[in-house]
Amino acid sequence: MEITRLPALSDNYIFLLFDPQKKIAAVVDPAEAQPVLNCLNRLNAELVAIFNTHHHADHVGGNNSLIRHYPNLCVYASEQDQGRIPGQNVFLKEGDQVEFSDRKAEIYFIPGHTRGHIAYYFPPTNTENSGELFCGDTLFAGGCGRLFEGTPEQMVNSLSKLRALPDQTRVWCAHEYTLSNLKFAVTVDPHNLELQKRVKEVEQLRRENEPTIPSILGIEKQTNPFLRWDHPALQETMGMTDPVRTFAKIRGKKDNF
Numbered sequence: 314m315e316i317t318r319l320p321a322l323s324d325n326y327i328f329l330l331f332d333p334q335k336k337i338a339a340v341v342d343p344a345e346a347q348p349v350l351n352c353l354n355r356l357n358a359e360l361v362a363i364f365n366t367h368h369h370a371d372h373v374g375g376n377n378s379l380i381r382h383y384p385n386l387c388v389y390a391s392e393q394d395q396g397r398i399p400g401q402n403v404f405l406k407e408g409d410q411v412e413f414s415d416r417k418a419e420i421y422f423i424p425g426h427t428r429g430h431i432a433y434y435f436p437p438t439n440t441e442n443s444g445e446l447f448c449g450d451t452l453f454a455g456g457c458g459r460l461f462e463g464t465p466e467q468m469v470n471s472l473s474k475l476r477a478l479p480d481q482t483r484v485w486c487a488h489e490y491t492l493s494n495l496k497f498a499v500t501v502d503p504h505n506l507e508l509q510k511r512v513k514e515v516e517q518l519r520r521e522n523e524p525t526i527p528s529i530l531g532i533e534k535q536t537n538p539f540l541r542w543d544h545p546a547l548q549e550t551m552g553m554t555d556p557v558r559t560f561a562k563i564r565g566k567k568d569n570f
């Protein structure tokens with residue numbers, strides 16, 4: 314399974330999964346159709362599936378047009394998002410598995426950003442040494458999604474599930490927000506040397522107009538304040554120890570940053 318990152322809209326990424334033997338492809342969160350169609354053309358591939366993480370327009374905007382080009386598409390999304398995903402014909406819940414090519418993804422139910430948000434996690438195989446996590450707008454590189462339809466408690470619970478995955482997991486989040494996220498992160502975790510190092514690396518990448526996605530989950534665990542609600546350093550700057558309240562306070566500060 315090869316993964317291609319397609320920039321879309323102003324700062325979205327669409328991810329195209331490709332099986333070069335079978336010449337089939339799947340797409341995660343097609344914000345728009347044209348970049349996907351161009352890529353399929355280039356690869357001479359047939360689109361067989363859309364994997365949607367949640368119902369926001371910048372994640373499902375290309376669904377209808379792709380379905381017109383490929384009427385037999387499987388359109389996967391959460392059962393909680395029934396009625397909100399154009400063309401949805403598979404309704405997923407926590408623990409379900411979906412197949413693409415020779416890989417199987419496990420479904421994680423991760424509400425908080427929206428009430429139906431899910432993630433697709435492809436565990437590592439013998440031939441590939443990293444797992445692949447497609448987590449939409451829940452976990453970002455250096456940040457997390459806003460709480461539009463969920464509570465801090467739900468989000469901590471959701472992020473806990475992602476945090477439990479192996480360190481080498483590649484995090485394919487849906488937006489290029491990393492630099493602004495890290496600029497906020499240093500304000501709440503000012504003594505974190507790993508974080509300071511990461512800011513410099515990301516600044517360099519962005520100066521060269523290079524993407525920062527995928528990121529590596531092990532680095533997120535060390536530098537992303539939204540995975541560190543129970544770390545003494547964050548609890549100290551927030552002035553509290555309760556994990557959910559600490560998380561909520563960090564999220565509130567970010568909302569007003």
Ligand code: ZN
Pocket residue numbers: 367369426450
């Ligand atoms: Zn969203």
Ligand code: FE
Pocket residue numbers: 369371372450487488
């Ligand atoms: Fe989004």
